[in-house]
Structures are given as structure tokens and as C-alpha cells.
Amino acid sequence: MTLRLYDSATREVRDFVPLVPGRVGLYVCGLTVQSEPHVGHVRSGVNFDVLQRWLRASGFDVTFIRNITDIDDKILIKSADQGRAWYNLAYEMSRQLTQAYADLNVAPPTYEPLATGHIPEMVEMIATLIERGHAYPAADGSGDVYFDVRSWAAYGELTHQGVDDMESAADADPRGKRDPRDFALWKGRKATEPETASWPSPWGRGRPGWHIECSAMAGKYLGGAFDIHGGGVDLRFPHHENEQAQSRAAGHAFASYWMHNAWITTAGEKMSKSLGNSLTIPAVLQRVRGVELRYYLVAAHYRSHVEFSFEALGEAAAGYRRIEAFLQRAADTLGAPPDHGVACADFVAAMDDDLGTPAAVAAIFEVMREGNKVLDDPVALAGAAGSVRTMLDILGLDPWDPAWQRGGADDEKLAAAVDALVRGLLAQRNQARAEKDFATADLIRDQLSAAGVDVTDTADGPKWSVS
RNA sequence: GGUGGGUUGGCCGAGAGGCGAGGCAACGGACUGCAAAUCCGUCUACACGGGUUCAAAUCCCGUACCCACCUCCA
Incomplete structure (x- = not known):
């Protein structure tokens, strides 16, 4: 029996054949750290953690890279609204995400690179794309650099779409684009944006476009060709389509298999659009334990809504x-x-x-x-x-x-104290049972039950557990 | 307009031409002082209308409803 995986690029389940026998290079798009992580966000983390664990259990040597996007439009907008530095917002949300993953036993990847830590790699890749004739600096002096979709015949191959069939975004600002479908590799700094959110480049100060970071980081840590690229379904287009286009246009084979996890919705609505607060990880963990939430997520197939x-x-x-x-x-x-x-x-x-x-x-x-x-x-x-x-x-x-095992020494002391108290009551109950005084025995059991302690009689005597 | 996904028993959720996932809940039995837990059993479902086939939840055609993506998104 060999491992078979659904490849969303070919839309079929295929035998998994690694590029190098016994080894797997896995890249997963992590989150843009712009708000508190909710249940939907961590599904991807849990799903790919299961993949990673299964690959290891199957004997593969796995290199797993899961990035964090710590600079983007939303982070800049939200931090400005909140009157704080963008990097402070990104860092705080990043810490919350790490905590959420830990609460759900999502193992850390081999490395978790930050977008802002890889600007030189991105600049290098953009320069290569310009040299090869697949990208161009905007003619409007904005400092933007765009990927030239028309120059790459295979564009649309990942999601099986023809460029001419794509609908331009209603609010698309053509800016200096040659084609409305061209996407930004580099965004020139605007006067309204903080100086700290810009980096030097051959095209002037600015910041990276959204897609280029993953191409650059996957290339750096996994090489030009690697085995599996994962993420949420919404990322297929444009994000993954663009990643693949720019990486291949730069001369790299990129991912062999693409895996996408489905959504979690509430009342049929995407979580990111609906409510929010009640479904953040800390809020949900007030109602169930982390292991139970993880079980809930694992019990459903990763491609099922x-x-x-x-x-x-x-x-x-x-x-x-x-x-x-x-x-x-x-x-x-x-x-x-x-x-x-x-x-x-x-x-x-x-x-x-x-x-x-x-x-x-x-x-x-x-x-x-x-x-x-x-x-x-x-x-x-x-x-x-x-x-x-x-x-x-x-x-x-x-x-x-x-x-x-989250409990510290205090919890253990508390558990020992409760155990002693419960055992005392159970001894009284056993005495009553021995005397056939079942009314007293049941009263004790009811009292314990009301306190959240379930009693079970076994061949080895009564056992108790917290309900 | 383009590209995908979905609709399964009281509920949650698999499956993808025949051998009837599993869980939760419910009911009956065994066990128990009574329970609980456990074990055994019961509860024969696939949106609708056609079709193909010896055989369809599964394939084909059509219909309805729902959802996602089309340059912010897990």
C-alpha cells in the first residue's frame, strides 16, 4: 500500500512519489497575522499537521515549512486604525497563533519563516523575472513592479482557467498595469504608509506583493522543486496560481502536488465574514478541551466542508x-x-x-x-x-x-486534594452499600454528581472522574 | 460570464456500481442493589425527475436549492 494524495492541480488522487526517495519537502501557506486566530484558521494547521505526522509515521524524512505573512495591506490598515505600529500588531497576532497551535498540539514546522525576513530573496527573484521578460516596473512612476500575465502562456494552469475568462475585480485599480490581471510583485511605498513598512529595492523603497514571499521562501528552504504545497482552498486562486506562475517563470519546477483544505463555516457563512469573537480559539477552549476540538477537526475529511x-x-x-x-x-x-x-x-x-x-x-x-x-x-x-x-x-x-498536560504543580496538588476528599466520600458510600443502605449510597453519589464528579463501580471498586 | 464543490438516517459525518463506515442520541437485552461504563441487538438513509445496468447513494441526462474562488481571505 502506498500513499495516495488528491492533487488539486490535476484534480485526481495520485500515488505520492517524492522527488527524492524517503524525503518530503512540504510547504504550507500559514496565516496573515492580522487578527485573532479562529477555528477556521487552525483547521489548516491541524490538517497539515496530520499530513506531516502521517508522512513521518510512514518513514519519510520531512522538511516542513509553514510561513507567516507579517506585512500586507490589512495589517497596515488595521494597525493604523488601532493606533499602533504595524509590526506590533503582527507580532501580537503571531504570538496568539503560536499559542493556538500549541493548544491544539499542532507541532511546530521545521521552520516558520516571516515574510519580512526574506525581502532580499524576493527582490532577487523579482529581478530574475524582469530579466526573463515576465515582469516590469510600472510606467507610472509608482515604484510598483508587476508580473506580466500575458508573457506566461501557462498562466491559469493550476486552476484550469483561461486568462480571457477571468473577471477583473470590480474595484480593480489598473494603476500602471499592462493587463488588469497582472499582479504586484513589489509595491512602491505610498506617502501615507509608515516608513518602517518599506524596504530598499532597485525600484525604490516599497514592500513585497503578497504572492512573491511564498515563492521566495519555498525556494530558499525547499529548493526550486519540492513535493507538496498546501493551504486553504481560497488560496488556489489567485495566490497559488500566482506563486506557481512566478516561480516557474523564474525557472523553477515548484510543487509536485497541491493540497487544499476546505472551509469551516458557521450558518453557511465563511468564518472570516461572520461573527468572529465567539469562535476564536481561546473562546472555544472555554467550552471544550483542545484535544476535543482537534478531534472534531480530525474526524472530518480535510477536503470536506x-x-x-x-x-x-x-x-x-x-x-x-x-x-x-x-x-x-x-x-x-x-x-x-x-x-x-x-x-x-x-x-x-x-x-x-x-x-x-x-x-x-x-x-x-x-x-x-x-x-x-x-x-x-x-x-x-x-x-x-x-x-x-x-x-x-x-x-x-x-x-x-x-x-x-497543561496543569502545573498547583493543579496536581489540587487534584490530589480532590482525590482524597472523593475517596473519603466513596468509602462512606461503600459502607452504606455494604449495609444495604442504598438511599444513603445514592445520596452520596448524587452529591458527587452535582459537583461534577462521576462515579463508576467496577470490579476493582469505585472509580471517579470529572464529567 | 468563467472555474470548482455540495445536497446521505433524529443529529454529525464517511463511502463513490453489488459485500449496507463510524460516532452521537434513542430503544431492547445482558451485567448492576439501582446506576454508570461495557458488551449484544434494533433504528435500512442517500435533494428531485428521467435514463444506463442483472445490479445505482455511487455512472449518464435534466431540474431545484446551497456554497466557494475569479487578484484582501485558512
Whole structure:
């Protein structure tokens, strides 16, 4: 069984063949850090984290680059509105994004380059494009440099569109463009923009266009040809189309496979357009744990549109808790968390089939059911639980992953104190049960339940957990 | 105008010509003092209208509704 991936450039599932056997170069467009990260934003992070983990689990040596866009029109506008420096806004949002990723156990990439840290590479690439006749400085003296779409016959190949069929933006300002579809590689500094948001270039002070950064950074860290380029569907056009055009026009083969994750919407609306506040990561994490939100995102296929709702999120959380409870039972029986085991064949087949995480999750439930049947057989149980743990780990959902252990020393002390108190009450309840005084026994259980403590009687005596 | 995607049981969500994903909820049974958990079982769905086929949720034609992108977007 080999890994197959849906390539959105060819619009089909293809066998994954790396350029260099055993190695994968992966580039994912990260975020423009202009506002608080919400659930939609992190989906891409989680989806490509799963890809990266699966590639590693499959034995590949992965170089994963995920950039941060820290200079663009919106950052300048928003920071001006807020009366703060643009780099301060970008930096704060970048820190929030890093925290959100950490909260969801999205592993850091090999490197996370900033657009502003790669201006020389971009200038170099733009110069190459001008030399090759695929770009030109605007004739209007604005200092802008544009990519000449008409000079690149293959333009539109990624999204299968003909240049003449494209509709120009209603608000398009032709500026110094030769064709309305030409896009900016370099934007000359405007008098209204802060001096700090400009860099020197052969065409005067200015800042990079949006697309050139990814071409330059992917080229720098992964080389002119690399394996997989990812991002959200909305980026296919214009962003990825333009990236590919400029990179190839500059003489680089660029990405072999393109992967795009679908949207999360609320009430059918794009998250970026709708509300906002209630769906930022910190807000959502007040209602469910990070691991539960991640499970919710992983349980849907990355190319499927997800209609976000707290109800569905709650159901997903219930499903995850079932798996978690099984592993905890296994750990109690075995005396320690199960060692990592072997992923079952169905899981592997599902993941190899274009990261079929829904079927992979179903496979986990199958193994868990088998495990629940052999709770009194330590060897069989260890095998099933180890397998479940390993599969969860591949999805970034291992309950014992240090990423989820947020509690500090104080939390541990608190947990120990609660445990002592609950155990005292359970001892009283057991006494009552022994005396067939079930009214008292149930009263104690109800009191604990009201406090959020669930009691379960097992062969080894009562266990408690926080609901 | 151009380019794509979607519509699946009470709900969430896979699948992509036959072998009926999975989860959540519900119901019945086993277990339990009663529960919980767990196990066993039940609940036969694919927007609509045609067609192809021995066989269609899956392929074809048409219709309806929804969504995304077309130079700010995960």
C-alpha cells in the first residue's frame, strides 16, 4: 500500500512519489497575522499537521515549512486604525497563533519563516523575472513592479482557467498595469504608509506583493522543486496560481502536488465574514478541551466542508472521551499507560487513501471495541490499547501526549486534594452499600454528581472522574 | 460570464456500481442493589425527475436549492 494524495492541480488522487526517495519537502501557506486566530484558521494547521505526522509515521524524512505573512495591506490598515505600529500588531497576532497551535498540539514546522525576513530573496527573484521578460516596473512612476500575465502562456494552469475568462475585480485599480490581471510583485511605498513598512529595492523603497514571499521562501528552504504545497482552498486562486506562475517563470519546477483544505463555516457563512469573537480559539477552549476540538477537526475529511456548531463539537467531544475512557481503563488494569503498539491495517489503508481520517477514526473505534471485550486479558488488552494509543498519536490525539498536560504543580496538588476528599466520600458510600443502605449510597453519589464528579463501580471498586 | 464543490438516517459525518463506515442520541437485552461504563441487538438513509445496468447513494441526462474562488481571505 502506498500513499495516495488528491492533487488539486490535476484534480485526481495520485500515488505520492517524492522527488527524492524517503524525503518530503512540504510547504504550507500559514496565516496573515492580522487578527485573532479562529477555528477556521487552525483547521489548516491541524490538517497539515496530520499530513506531516502521517508522512513521518510512514518513514519519510520531512522538511516542513509553514510561513507567516507579517506585512500586507490589512495589517497596515488595521494597525493604523488601532493606533499602533504595524509590526506590533503582527507580532501580537503571531504570538496568539503560536499559542493556538500549541493548544491544539499542532507541532511546530521545521521552520516558520516571516515574510519580512526574506525581502532580499524576493527582490532577487523579482529581478530574475524582469530579466526573463515576465515582469516590469510600472510606467507610472509608482515604484510598483508587476508580473506580466500575458508573457506566461501557462498562466491559469493550476486552476484550469483561461486568462480571457477571468473577471477583473470590480474595484480593480489598473494603476500602471499592462493587463488588469497582472499582479504586484513589489509595491512602491505610498506617502501615507509608515516608513518602517518599506524596504530598499532597485525600484525604490516599497514592500513585497503578497504572492512573491511564498515563492521566495519555498525556494530558499525547499529548493526550486519540492513535493507538496498546501493551504486553504481560497488560496488556489489567485495566490497559488500566482506563486506557481512566478516561480516557474523564474525557472523553477515548484510543487509536485497541491493540497487544499476546505472551509469551516458557521450558518453557511465563511468564518472570516461572520461573527468572529465567539469562535476564536481561546473562546472555544472555554467550552471544550483542545484535544476535543482537534478531534472534531480530525474526524472530518480535510477536503470536506465543515459546518461548525457547538452541538456537533459536543458530540465529537463525547466520542473522544469514550476512547480516552477506554485507554484509562486499560492503564488502570495494566498499571501504567499502554506502550505504543501497531496501527491496524484499516487505519493505515485509510490514511494512505488521501488522509482518510474519518475512516481512520472508525478503525480506532473498531480496535477499541475489541479491547473492551478483553479487559480481563492483560496481554490482549495491552495489544489493543497500544494500537489505539499509537493511532491516536499519529492523529495528534494521544491522551498522554505532554502537549495536553497543561496543569502545573498547583493543579496536581489540587487534584490530589480532590482525590482524597472523593475517596473519603466513596468509602462512606461503600459502607452504606455494604449495609444495604442504598438511599444513603445514592445520596452520596448524587452529591458527587452535582459537583461534577462521576462515579463508576467496577470490579476493582469505585472509580471517579470529572464529567 | 468563467472555474470548482455540495445536497446521505433524529443529529454529525464517511463511502463513490453489488459485500449496507463510524460516532452521537434513542430503544431492547445482558451485567448492576439501582446506576454508570461495557458488551449484544434494533433504528435500512442517500435533494428531485428521467435514463444506463442483472445490479445505482455511487455512472449518464435534466431540474431545484446551497456554497466557494475569479487578484484582501485558512
